[in-house]
Amino acid sequence: MGKHKPPPLKEDISPNVVPMIDIMFLLLLFFMLGADMSQRESVEVKLPIADMIKESNIDEPDPTTTVNVHPAGDVAESIINDVRESRDAKYWVISLRGIPFTVEQLKTQLKIEADEFPEDAADAQAGRVLSRKKVLIRAERNAPFGLVQKVIETAGAVGMYKVEVAGSKPTPAGN
């Protein structure tokens, strides 16, 4: 009798795709949330480059109102990028949570927001109760300084003296 030859083994090589699907779902969730919820308060603004800026601290105790100074919607990018042209205030908009405001409207709105968070006691120097709410000004690089001045002035007038100005860290590409 010849030797018994065993039958060839059948290899089961079907991959387990369940972990991969889990990872894909997580990635999907991450990108969906990241894409949608990133910028509610702020519109897209090309901020001035500054290497000395402090990174925003999420755990800051005082609330912040963000005021954006950015190009009006219908203005061509060529105008905004040309310093000679873009100096005119008519090409720019002051906005809060995506809603454009005139300086007078901004004053009214900031007054409402300032009054929501008063400091504990009246300030002796100011002779009134100031607001502990901060104002973060996010102004585009080429925005005229005059508009930013107006926002600062308005914030000061309604008692919001904690003013911050936003910049962006330089990137290796230099922009």
Added chain:
Amino acid sequence: MAGGGEAEDNPVNINVVPMVDIIFCLCVFFMCSFKFKQLEGKFESWLPKDLGNQTTPESEAKEMRVAIYWDESKGEVVRQYGVRYIKDDAELETLIRGANEDYKKIGKNDVPVIIDGDARIPWDEVMTIVNIAKRLGIEKIQFALGANAPTTN
């Protein structure tokens, strides 16, 4: 799967390949449309509490004033430190550093940098000076509101 023969035990065999394809497509779509948030930061610039607009008293006349204005004839931004025209950021930084050290030698540690800017200059120019002042450790930075182009000699 581990025991083999699962296909025979479970007659409902779900084909996951189309689902994986769809998830991959969605993932690629979101990755492409995702904008990485610009790394932002801020400078704190607390305003004076008495409404913000002040005239500088004579006793506090020590200052490092940088004037920035738009030169219509040249069509460019001009920066001056005192009466001196500034060519670049390095020159301005050197001048402010020197002045700050001189003030410190006579015990004036709190001399402000005053940015005296024309309302129509780009905001970027102002931030550049704020950045230089911060780099030199100067915390007191003031904005002169409503400045006009200075008369030059």
